Amino acid sequence: MIGTMAVLVTACGKKERPKADLAASQVTTIGVNSYLWRASLDALSFMPLLQTDSNGGVIVTDWYANPKNPGERVKVTVSIVDQDLRADALRVAASRQVSQGGQWVDAPVQAATVQKLEDIILTKARDLRRAAIAG
Template sequence: MRTVGLTLSLRSLAGLLTIFLSLSALGGCSSLNPFSDDEGETSANQSVTPPATTAGQVAAQSGAPANPFMWQATLEHVGFMPFQKVDDQEGVIVTDWYIPPGAPLERFRLDVAFSSRALRAEAISIDVFRQELNSAGQWFDAPSSPEVSRNMIDSIIARALVLRQDSGAL
């Protein structure tokens, strides 16, 4: 009985320690905050070249408009969709139509564009296109919630920050 209680306490302590260390590592880095109002943050001080093993290496070497960590995170985030165009020189990713398995009467397509190498929300735009299938078997345009794009950008930035931290480039 005593060992079980001690094991649970150690597991809880280890979990809390992991969360605390993660938050303190990110909290101390104001340049990682994509919502910071710090006027000193520019795309020049946000550019960090990742290790040669990441897919963002080509973008970093070519001077492409996308931050290499955001580029990699975006590819990972939308990788379940078929790609129509992936151009790291232009900083553009265009997907083909994707029909979710649980919703065969609607489909989605994304246009992703990068405007700078900054690791910030303002450096990426995502246009979400949605269509629905009518009873005649024809696809027609349907509105897509702006929340979808914002949530995707938030997820991409969160993943890019992890990739940046894992690269040791902090």
């Protein structure tokens, strides 16, 4: 039994595994994961940008009011906190205000809104990576 196990373990070490031809999940020519960075910029492209820092991985939008709902505006901050393409490498925060009597008043943001934006960014980032794999 022990002799058989030794043969099996030895055999496992001698086989060379084929190397996968995959695009790296860690592309960081700009300081943070490039896929997440590009996907974030793409997802927020309809909003005016207030600040972008590719080395620090921060994108801050200015207030944006949807023309269909001018009594409400939102502001988004995206932080990329890791060099790997992973869900926990992305943080999205949103602020929302509503117009009341000509003044902008803070209002709660639905958690589903932030989650949806994170999902959009992550999906775009994965699509960019898949496109890089396809070449």
